[in-house]
Amino acid sequence: MSDEMGASVPINGSDRNGYVVDIYPLSSYYFGSKEAIPFKDETLYNRVLRMKSNYDAHGLRTCVEAVLLVELFKHPHLLLLQVRNSIFKLPGGRLRPGESDIYGLKRKLTRKLSLNEDGGEVDWEVGECLGMWWKPDFETLLFPYFPPNVKRPKECTKLFLVKLPVSQKFFVPKNLKLLAVPLCQIHENHKTYGQIISGVPQLLSKFSFNIIAS
Amino acid sequence: MSDEMGASVPINGSDRNGYVVDIYPLSSYYFGSKEAIPFKDETLYNRVLRMKSNYDAHGLRTCVEAVLLVELFKHPHLLLLQVRNSIFKLPGGRLRPGESDIYGLKRKLTRKLSLNEDGGEVDWEVGECLGMWWKPDFETLLFPYFPPNVKRPKECTKLFLVKLPVSQKFFVPKNLKLLAVPLCQIHENHKTYGQIISGVPQLLSKFSFNIIAS
Ligand SMILES: [Zn+2]
Ligand SMILES: [Zn+2]
Ligand SMILES: [Zn+2]
Ligand SMILES: [Zn+2]
Helix, strand or coil: CCCCCCCCCCCCHHHCCCCEEEECEHHHEEEEEECCCCCCCCCHHHHHHHHHHHHHHHCCEEEEEEECEEEECCEEEEEEEEECCCEEECCEEECCCCCCHHHHHHHHHHHHHCCCCCCCCCCCEEEEEEEEEEECCCCCCCECCCCCCCCCCCEEEEEEEEECCCCEEEEEECCEEEEEEEHHHHCCCHHHHHHHHHCHHHHCCCCEEEECCC | CCCCCCCCCCCCHHHCCCCEEEECEHHHEEEEEECCCCCCCCCHHHHHHHHHHHHHHHCCEEEEEEECEEEECCEEEEEEEEECCCEEECCEEECCCCCCHHHHHHHHHHHHHCCCCCCCCCCCEEEEEEEEEEECCCCCCCECCCCCCCCCCCEEEEEEEEECCCCEEEEEECCEEEEEEEHHHHCCCHHHHHHHHHCHHHHCCCCEEEECCC
């Protein structure tokens, strides 16, 4: 345990509520690459059309995203995927109609962060839901509450804490970059990371991190 | 249940994780007033001096604050105290040295929101910790994570969800105003509500609210 997060912090012991998360050094993980995964390259207009016809067919679109943490320089870093050297994303994606949150998130994590082949599959440990964001319409603004005066929101994004084991092999599609970004760089940095990611440090604030040295 | 929050929202049933909170209409509560409570009227400079000498004597200052919700116009509103028609505060305050979070929060809630007399005391239902904010020094900037490179933070503020019963009598000190503010007005409104309060809607985003009609 680092002395920064260690016993020198006199938080009242009996009330910690058990929100302690073990995190492991970035160096405990292996990072390889795999084939690129296709992205929909479309205009905003075409995207909105696609969302609308999806909504008409399947109703509310649900996305599930993972908060994965590693230790680097003695404090927690969030794993982010970067698309085309610009947009940052939490690993995850859209549920299939009728698919459960947990099952869908595991499927998406395998697709984006490990090998899909049978046998070697990672069993992701999906933990608690940290937060949810709602889109009242097909545009881009998100709200961290069920939007008032909106009967039928169009999209819901749910964030889950996913606990990494002591070691694991990641395989990232060639057209994505995986980055470990410190919480202090993300917090309130809407411009670079967007609404959802920039709020993650706050959603994690009730946890204390038990950094396990390698 | 309001139709806004009701069965028309097709969230995948099996994965709700049980984060449902019952909330009751503002009109189910009685609001009276009681004697003013003294405030320290001091300059920022004197406040910093007082914080420093407190820190030297007792170490980390811990504040506990309550997130209390009521229904108004069919959506959740947060109860906030207003001091001198300007500063907004969550009900709560500083723990005594050695005092537990739960005990201290109940004491503060009684002091600020109900009658202190024996017998009629409210038993506040303190629920889960929603988040924590840290101050690395005696100035005012807060971080939702243990500040990196800081060995001894000076203040920690913990937010707890406090579940209100179906009815209750509130008694508010004459020099404080109690307000019910909708989450949509608070979200990201740092300027008016400050860092901690403006982040509350996000911290609550994993919950769904079961609005119980009167
Ligand atoms: Zn950092
Ligand atoms: Zn934001
Ligand atoms: Zn509202
Ligand atoms: Zn903020």
